[in-house]
Amino acid sequence: MKILIKSGHVVDPVNKIDAEMDILIEDGKIEAVSKNIKTAAAEVIDAKGKIVTPGLIDMHAHLREPGREDEETLLTASKAAVKGGFSSICAMPNTTPPADNQGVVGFISSEGKRIGLSNIYVIGTITKGRQGQELAEFGELKTAGVVALSDDGSSVENSEIMRRALEYAGMYNLPIIAHCEDKTLSKDGVMNEGFISTLLGLRGIPAISESARVARELELCAMTKGKLHIAHVSTKRSVELIRDAKKRGLTVTCETCPHYFTLTDEAVKQSGFDTNTKMNPPLRAQEDREAVKQALRDGTIDCIATDHAPHTEDEKDTDFDTAPFGIIGLETALSLVIMELLDKKILNWAGLVEKMSINPSRILGLNKGTLSKASDADIAIIDPNKEWQVTKDTLESKSKNTPFLGRTLKGMAVAVITEGRVVYKV
Amino acid sequence: MPEKLEWTRKDLLGLEDLSKEEIELILHTAESFKEVSERSVKKVPALRGKTVVNLFFESSTRTRTSFELAAKRLSADIVNIAMQASSVSKGETFKDTAKNIEAMKIDIIIMRHAASGAPYMLARSVKSSVINAGDGSHEHPTQGLLDIFTMKQKKGKIKGLKVSIVGDITHSRVARSNIWGLNKLGAEVTVCGPKTLIPVDIEKLGVNVKYDLRDALKDADVVNILRIQHERQQRGLFPSLREYVNRFGINKDVLRCAKKDIIIMHPGPINRGVEITPEVADGPQSVILEQVTNGIAVRMAVLYLIAQRRGQ
Numbered sequence: 001m002k003i004l005i006k007s008g009h010v011v012d013p014v015n016k017i018d019a020e021m022d023i024l025i026e027d028g029k030i031e032a033v034s035k036n037i038k039t040a041a042a043e044v045i046d047a048k049g050k051i052v053t054p055g056l057i058d059m060h061a062h063l064r065e066p067g068r069e070d071e072e073t074l075l076t077a078s079k080a081a082v083k084g085g086f087s088s089i090c091a092m093p094n095t096t097p098p099a100d101n102q103g104v105v106g107f108i109s110s111e112g113k114r115i116g117l118s119n120i121y122v123i124g125t126i127t128k129g130r131q132g133q134e135l136a137e138f139g140e141l142k143t144a145g146v147v148a149l150s151d152d153g154s155s156v157e158n159s160e161i162m163r164r165a166l167e168y169a170g171m172y173n174l175p176i177i178a179h180c181e182d183k184t185l186s187k188d189g190v191m192n193e194g195f196i197s198t199l200l201g202l203r204g205i206p207a208i209s210e211s212a213r214v215a216r217e218l219e220l221c222a223m224t225k226g227k228l229h230i231a232h233v234s235t236k237r238s239v240e241l242i243r244d245a246k247k248r249g250l251t252v253t254c255e256t257c258p259h260y261f262t263l264t265d266e267a268v269k270q271s272g273f274d275t276n277t278k279m280n281p282p283l284r285a286q287e288d289r290e291a292v293k294q295a296l297r298d299g300t301i302d303c304i305a306t307d308h309a310p311h312t313e314d315e316k317d318t319d320f321d322t323a324p325f326g327i328i329g330l331e332t333a334l335s336l337v338i339m340e341l342l343d344k345k346i347l348n349w350a351g352l353v354e355k356m357s358i359n360p361s362r363i364l365g366l367n368k369g370t371l372s373k374a375s376d377a378d379i380a381i382i383d384p385n386k387e388w389q390v391t392k393d394t395l396e397s398k399s400k401n402t403p404f405l406g407r408t409l410k411g412m413a414v415a416v417i418t419e420g421r422v423v424y425k426v
Numbered sequence: 427m428p429e430k431l432e433w434t435r436k437d438l439l440g441l442e443d444l445s446k447e448e449i450e451l452i453l454h455t456a457e458s459f460k461e462v463s464e465r466s467v468k469k470v471p472a473l474r475g476k477t478v479v480n481l482f483f484e485s486s487t488r489t490r491t492s493f494e495l496a497a498k499r500l501s502a503d504i505v506n507i508a509m510q511a512s513s514v515s516k517g518e519t520f521k522d523t524a525k526n527i528e529a530m531k532i533d534i535i536i537m538r539h540a541a542s543g544a545p546y547m548l549a550r551s552v553k554s555s556v557i558n559a560g561d562g563s564h565e566h567p568t569q570g571l572l573d574i575f576t577m578k579q580k581k582g583k584i585k586g587l588k589v590s591i592v593g594d595i596t597h598s599r600v601a602r603s604n605i606w607g608l609n610k611l612g613a614e615v616t617v618c619g620p621k622t623l624i625p626v627d628i629e630k631l632g633v634n635v636k637y638d639l640r641d642a643l644k645d646a647d648v649v650n651i652l653r654i655q656h657e658r659q660q661r662g663l664f665p666s667l668r669e670y671v672n673r674f675g676i677n678k679d680v681l682r683c684a685k686k687d688i689i690i691m692h693p694g695p696i697n698r699g700v701e702i703t704p705e706v707a708d709g710p711q712s713v714i715l716e717q718v719t720n721g722i723a724v725r726m727a728v729l730y731l732i733a734q735r736r737g738q
Contacts (some may be wrong), residue, residue: 193626194626194627195626195627195630197625197626198625198626198627198628199442199602199631200542200543200564201542201561201562201563201564201565201597201599201602202542202543202562202563202564204626272543272546272547272550273542273543273544273546273547314519314521317519317520317521318519318520319520319539319541319542319543319544319547320541320542320543320544321540321541321542321562322541
């Protein structure tokens with residue numbers, strides 16, 4: 001089975017390629033990347049005027065199955081993923097039941113393979129049932145195929161448990177993805193604590209509820225030398241702490257999400273209390289947004305992930321205090337990265353590939369992120385200028401909870417190839 | 427001059443959205459309605475045939491009664507709906523509430539809700555007019571208006587007036603509405619309370635912040651006292667009611683350092699012996715009961731203007 005991608009502008013930073021090239025794929029692997037490839041009997045994809053990159057990887061998404069199939073299923077999530085340009089996504093384990101055992105991990109894994117669109121990798125829990133009390137069986141989870149561990153949705157409140165998790169996971173070479181939040185500080189907060197929350201009379205989540213926990217995790221990382229990855233970084237102080245930790249040589253990496261470099265807490269006010277501006281961590285102040293953008297530019301933040309969190313319309317159609325936290329993100333991420341980072345010269349295309357492919361692959365040990373010969377043929381073909389309107393009908397996700405509803409976004413994938421199969425084509 | 431201005435908003439959700447002229451229009455209109463409540467037949471036909479609903483998700487006898495009397499004195503048909511908002515239930519979807527209201531062809535909804543922003547969400551989904559009777563800690567526009575009306579009646583003008591608001595500012599929709607209205611009309615506002623009950627960045631609204639009660643009272647023309655809730659102490663925001671009363675309670679002694687003609691206000695219900703002593707509440711400087719009387723006039727004005735609005 002041969003595929004020839006012709007005349008695309010190929011961006012493959014690992015192999016230092018940033019030029020118009022052809023790509024030949026054979027039997028699920030990259031066969032060649034060079035100019036004017038001649039070959040017979042191949043499906044030809046014309047990529048003229050498009051950007052061609054190694055497949056994009058979202059290392060943080062909530063796929064809701066098993067348990068909340070009303071919000072999203074592995075099938076609808078997969079369709080949303082490929083529409084968003086992702087050939088690989090990672091399923092966070094806060095499902096019902098949670099992915100703290102080989103049964104659930106195996107189910108998600110095999111469902112993903114059966115659906116055959118994006119690769120679906122599973123993240124296991126840190127603690128049994130995500131209760132924060134006892135370590136989950138990392139060995140069993142590793143054998144079942146998890147690529148990382150996280151209690152995401154919650155922080156591991158008990159410092160001793162988090163210390164032991166970092167130590168124990170080190171044996172299996174599994175990264176611990178830390179959702180950083182001190183619940184005693186964030187309490188009943190529903191948005192960032194600041195001038196806007198004061199104006200709106202909404203309970204605030206102070207920035208330190210994230211940064212104080214980040215500080216703790218960094219101390220534990222230094223002590224245990226475990227592989228720590230900080231999830232959804234949203235504040236200036238978190239960025240500063242991580243930058244300093246990296247300077248000191250700590251084995252820490254981190255990610256942010258498109259909404260943290262696109263929006264601020266002003267969006268809650270401007271939208272008139274739209275619950276699609278409610279997520280955790282919340283949209284922060286302008287200085288936090290600037291710090292996140294700067295951190296993407298200088299490499300302090302390694303990855304861009306979506307934290308895709310589907311909720312049904314009914315769940316979100318209630319007052320701001322009661323509505324659940326979370327917005328979807330698989331389908332809007334690429335557009336927002338192009339509009340907010342590339343067009344504004346914060347990153348170039350090589351930088352996008354680093355944040356959305358090379359680094360996630362490296363952190364999770366996926367052996368992807370490149371177009372080297374014999375590597376998996378995971379590829380995104382992107383039209384950076386194609387505009388699309390975000391509406392309930394254009395979204396593939398089963399849930400429509402995005403603050404970008406009604407907006408016209410620019411830049412989208414026009415084709416996605418996973419392990420040599422064309423899984424999405426406009 | 428306010429005669430020329432017409433009311434054009436579908437809803438009254440907050441004082442933040444209003445212009446100085448719109449506020450003055452309401453106050454001016456309220457003056458005429460105050461007289462109606464003095465008559466032996468307390469009725470004018472202005473809202474005859476209009477359907478008004480008190481949609482209260484948070485219980486309140488006083489505000490609800492005040493709106494009910496205001497509507498009835500305007501000859502409107504008014505119904506009270508007490509919505510159950512239990513912590514157990516998921517919360518009503520606004521779509522359902524809105525659809526039911528549209529089906530009953532209701533003209534004006536007066537809504538009180540424990541969550542900030544709730545009336546905004548409803549107002550977006552219904553053609554009916556929505557009056558915010560208090561949403562969470564966000565705004566209570568008619569309270570702000572009646573407070574300002576009372577100040578204007580007693581002191582003649584708002585511009586340059588020194589107003590101190592004392593108490594739990596963080597959780598107070600009354601404080602926020604007061605601040606918006608008073609700022610727009612040129613008053614000088616000071617907020618005073620424990621540091622843990624003054625919200626972040628409030629000085630960006632152009633108010634003075636003081637933690638010392640005597641300091642906040644000494645030049646004030648008006649002190650507006652907020653109710654302190656026991657529940658806040660449970661959340662660790664201050665150590666005890668006793669300490670709160672010692673430091674921020676308004677009593678005769680502390681008023682000695684204030685101007686003799688300072689007026690004492692409180693949105694009610696008062697906690698006698700907590701934020702205010704009985705002798706101050708019942709004393710000669712207190713205008714708390716006048717606030718109640720003025721409340722009906724202001725609410726009549728708001729209902730009247732909204733019903734009159736062009737296109738209605």
